[in-house]
Amino acid sequence: MAEPKKLHIAMFPWLAFGHLIPFLELGKLIARKGHHISFISTPRNIERLPKIPPDLAPSITFVKLPLPHVENLPENAEATTDVPHHIVPYLKKSHDGLQQPLSHFLETSAPHWIIHDFAPHWLPPIATKLGISRAFVSIFSASTWCFFNPCPRSHDPSTRTEPEHFTVPPKWVPFPTKVAYRLFEAKKIFDNHKEDNASGVSDFFRLEMVLPGIEAWAVKTCMEVEGEWLKLLGELYDDIPVIPVGLLPPRPKQEGGDNNKDSTWDTTGDWLDKQEKGSVVYIALGSETQPSQQDFTELALVEVPEVFLERTGGRGIVWTDWAPQLRILAHESVGGFLTHCGWSSVTEALQFGRALVLLPFLTDTGLMARFLEEREAGVQVPRNEEDGSFTRESVAKTLKLVIKDVEGKIYRDNAKEMASIFGDMDLQSTYIDKFVEFLENQRHANKGTLS
Template sequence: MEKEEDCNYKLHIAMFPWLAFGHMIPYLELAKLIAQKGHQISFISTPRAIDRLPKLPSNLSPLIKFIKLPLPHVENLPENMEATMDVTGRQVVLLEKAYDGLQEPITRFLESSKPDWLLFDYTAYWLPDTARNLGISSAFFSIFIAACLAFLVPKCSDDRSSPEDFMVRPNWVPFPSTVAYRRFEISRILSSLVGENDSVSALYRAKEVIRGCDLIAIRSSWEFEPEWLRLLEDLYRKPVIPVGQLPPTPFLDEDEMDTWRSIKQWLDLKAKSSVVYVAFGSEAKFSQQELTELALGLELSELPFFWVLRTHSDSGNSDHVQLPTGFEERTEGRGLVCRGWAPQKKILAHESVGVFLSHSGWSSVVEALQLSKALVLLTVSNDQGLNARVMEEKLIGYSIPRNENDGSFTRDSVAESLKLVMLKEEGKVYRDKAKEMSLVFGDRDLQDRYVDNFLVQELDKIRFESFRDKSKTELFIISTATVQG
């Protein structure tokens, strides 16, 4: 039996996410939850990326130390572009190359700081071996849900290379499922998944990370996707530990209060559950035609809407797309377009908001379901298509009908989809499911138990077993304890 003091020691955990805010924010949320237990976090990233993160509450600042590693220079990658939101799709491979250049400085940091654990992202394919050589236990923390990870990264042989290969259920998925990409979704990301020219593919990176890590932590929960979590355990033959859905916790309250005050005043004038909140994250890029159809669909729906709009183009240049002429004038009073920062959680929490029109990014999904908001989905890139299939299967989200080949959609399909989910009887299932899911996604006690399980029942046990059995060359893994309810 372990001594009581053994069970209460404090860990030092280093974290190294990919340079995308859709990755850094979940890592920071997990860091906050771990720090609340009294453990020390070293959060490693580049200076500009760290400076753009939300500010921590004062009680957590002493426990979360930000480690700034300057991003190495890479030819044709402009200075100060330190996150995916700064670059075009063609420049992401340059950002990955610069990120890989952090191997030497992060190794020096790990040698000097000697953390108990290192959590890293799928991109850092060279880091598991570095951690092992330094005697540091390592975990791949996946911000992708289990269904996405199982679909994309099997441990078994995988020779997929064409769009069609990613449009069907893989043979290693033993249960019925519609989780797969649609043609227009996979066509947009295929080159980054399988690689081109001399780039290191996303799938190779993820496979190497999974091969080399000691365990896999994943942003998921047994209540949401138990079949996919069990499949991951079968595929990888190493512990797969869900850490919960990570609904956002408070940062330092530096909201632009005047901005929120004016938004709230506008929302207060609208009827309960009548407003469509429209937001597609910080990186979604639409063509001019897509933006036009989206805007005219909102107008045609005749529903009140609040739209957080970013107008950078998807064309790979600096041109900005434009709203249709007269759109804001015609929808004045009924709709409001916000071109700057907006407090998404506060907006979603307002009782006038009934539907969230979203890109299916998982952080946005978690925020919506935490607050019982029904979802209408319009995928843009990355894992969003797989997220959407999961939600379609579970009747949590309704996808706007689109052309299978190019992903185009019409103003009529936008308007009809919004009215279906917001108003119609056949959309009631989505409204009801959102309320049902809030019991999982919004349960703070459940989230806390997942973090406790991750820390106390897994990380501590594994570290102690490794420490006590110095003669073994590989880490001895104790069976994963699951969280139920």
Template sequence: MESMATLSAAEDRKLHIVMFPWLAFGHMIPYLELAKLIAHRGHKISFLSSPANIDRLPKLPPNLTPLINLVKLPLPHIDNLPENAEATIDLPYKTVKYLKLAYDGLQQPITHFLQASRPDWVLFDFAPYWLGPIAAELKISTSFFSIFIATVLVYAGPPAGMIDGQDGRSKPEDFTVTPNWVRFNSTVACPLYEILRTDFTVDDGHVSDLYRFGASIEGCDVVAVRTCSELEPECLQLLTELYRKPVIPVGLLPSTAYDAGDEDNDWRQIKEWLDKQAKGSLVYVAFGSEVKPNQTEITEIAHGLEQSELPFFWVLRKRRGLADTELIELPEGFEERTKGRGVVCTSWAPQLKILSHESVGGLLTHSGWSTAVEAIQFERALVLLPLLMDQGLHARLLEEKKLAYLIPRNERDGSFTRDSVANSLRLVMVAEEGKIYRDKVKEMRGLFGDRDRQDRVKPLQQKAPANSITTSTPPPHSRTSTKTTTADPHHHPPSDPPPSPPAPNPLPQPTEPQPNRSIIRLQPASHDSITSKSISTVAHPSITTADLKSVTTAPVAPRLSLPVISLFHLQSDPPAPLSSPSSPLPTFHRRTTTSHTTCRLYSIISVSIIFHHHLRPSRAPTADHHPPSTEPQPHPPSRSVPPSASLTTTANQRLHNHRPSLPSPPTHPSPPSTIITAPN
């Protein structure tokens, strides 16, 4: 009971969490949804973005505005970046690299903000690969929050391979097969046309997206993923082995919209037209904001919609920002021929309201994850036409689960015909053979759209396996006895040998279920041996050393081991203060509960308070490091952390060694460090 009281007290403590998403609305909206969920628990959020993006975010519910602080950080001027372009929606796809340069120019303002606000956690996206080391220097815990699902992250591979490019894939054709580190039956692969269309590597001195991903993963304490264990159990388990740190599913984050009751005239007109359509008869068509179909593709889509004879509402972006010179046009006479049963909207449209209307029965889309979640949230059948690599991975996962149908295409160049568009739409919307897709989205609505369900926990159907720290026998492949659950964090007996690497085992057959043998180790600080992170894992028997280049083996025997599944579902005796050199680590006990759909990040953050001070001292000592004192210590004075400073952990040192040469910083003054807060 005492330990439960401690856990409850930890969760009652209100935290300050900083969120810093990439400048794309497909990233900012999921971050905002997670911010709302955390704020509902009473925690304070600082949501950082550029001024124009803050102004374009959806309205917050009045009860959350005191807890979510929208912070405006002006972007620096960058040559070749169009004026007033502050999000990917504002400029052509090929010029997004200049927006990333401006984003990188926010290092100094963010450092100043973190020094002044002293948050408990920072949640950041893939793009600010430099933020993890800055937060580490300031002793702030970090989480890389991926809006990409686990399947996409598995496809990208181990962080070390993303950083140094040495994962065995050197040409586009190498990406068309399932990676060799995937040990289960999977469709984790891409056709060549998606790979060639996706600009995930660069050759002009800019930092590649793969490098940003790898460095962000290496530089954080915890990885949070927008998915759930029911949808991607194998990929989530594999990620913990590839990353060697906790990987937490935070749920699917279905979109919410605050309705202030001020319906605009545009929505009233749209709704009037939708009301005239038969229930479930209409196809909603949208291809997101990141990339647009080319002219040939638009022509085939239009003719396919016409041939399908289904009513449709098409949100068509003819250009990406004012700098986009590649305008696209509809086929001549298309709007006249489809007048009455189809609408083409070339401006912004309220997608969530349209999808929730009863006339909509299906969605033709690019398979952006947010759009797919919204469609299933409202039981809309999915017809998919992915354009980029991550969209294709989403699509194949949904197709594998019978939640969507992919339009047939040429495997080499990705071309498709109007007939394939029309036939696919009619199959999913009205044909008896496509009933499986319509039924499946109805079945899965509870998983994708029930926010309360995603916050619940339920007892496991069976007891926890015996590889818990409370057993008297060491778990398989563990070099640490589990008889002792407390240890002196400042003393290492000379008799403790370094842990030996696990012996290689034969690869398991895909048809044989494998037990969860991955063990997380929480390690104390040491001045003579520093691990790459305070949390590391022992090798899983199905993964070879060659597959996991990012692993750094700690030469110090761990003091505490606990199974991955229980990392953030812990009971603890009250932790002793760190001021005493003889203070033992708290005793943790395995619980027999796990998240039904997700382990919410706000629970992660709250529970982590129990061992927060054990985690952060495991950072390598800096020049001004001193042993813990028995006297209360004030906050360290604010100091600027140079973005190019050497990284203090083993893993981040490797990151530093592989860091690409960046263009010289602009000669103009840095953005003002004064933070402008948007009015609530």
């Protein structure tokens, strides 16, 4: 049987590192199967990505498209981490200005596939005209997509018109679940939805435009973790192949490569080496989260780092810049992780069996917190149901329960058990094999012999 010919696959993630990093990880795994990747983003974002392993460098080309200037977007702001939340719509408006340069790249380089995110609502007619197959990649869990279900033909959106409607599982979920919003989370979503969108295009409109015509919906998950949700997603979108690509767990030794950012490990690694096994709680809220001043105060992070370190003696460390999260989580001194519940951060933590203290902030993370509580892999910090506020006492009590108390052993045990799935590289590789096989076969069926 003849070997499949090499595919040229373009990848175009949204301008957020919570999207860029999983897209890059997927690109590296596809490249290891013998195909060429063109990874498309802006110059500054590409410069901030982890270095590619030398053996993969010939198979991955970084395509830098300068981000058009728009009013109200700060200079050098190229990712959501560079701007406060209310400025993100201007980033989306600037991103929409990439339509012409991306179109030019696709026309001149003629990839077989473009694997893209939710944002480029203008991409489908371009790809269709050029005969380029499209696959949509979701960096969110299958359970999150099923809860939102932006497919209008599969439900009546008018049934969810108030925040309270989002505090219970939707009617199209046929099995028992706790995956739903808390009232304060639902209110925040509604408040954000009422705000004017400076980009002129809502996220739901973007999804409604990019989903029709895709030849695959790739989801960052696996059957062992979200089997019933994947089945439901496939039923809701029965005209689109829904394909799990695995959890895309990165490997600790690959994080950063030769990147200068690895120098931060000298400080954090030396400190961790001096701590007892399982005694450290790692606290990180992701690159997109912007807690209020009160939230920072309650987490004891509002103090000047020097004061914090003086007060805690050698018992704590504050790192205000980029941190080598994967290497920290892999260290044996870490016994738990206080997390904002981003799917990628959760994946990294459970890869090493770290029990979770859940403190969600952003749109999808409340649903992820419920999913993890349902699996008893972590506990959410108690919060005021109306405004979402929490206290330092509630944080301390939850940390003690999850990390130390006898009553919290079930969460520690379940997290360790989940490591057998999240950390099983062979298992996760089988999902990549099937996805790549789909890309090869589908392209062959659509276009005949690859050129």
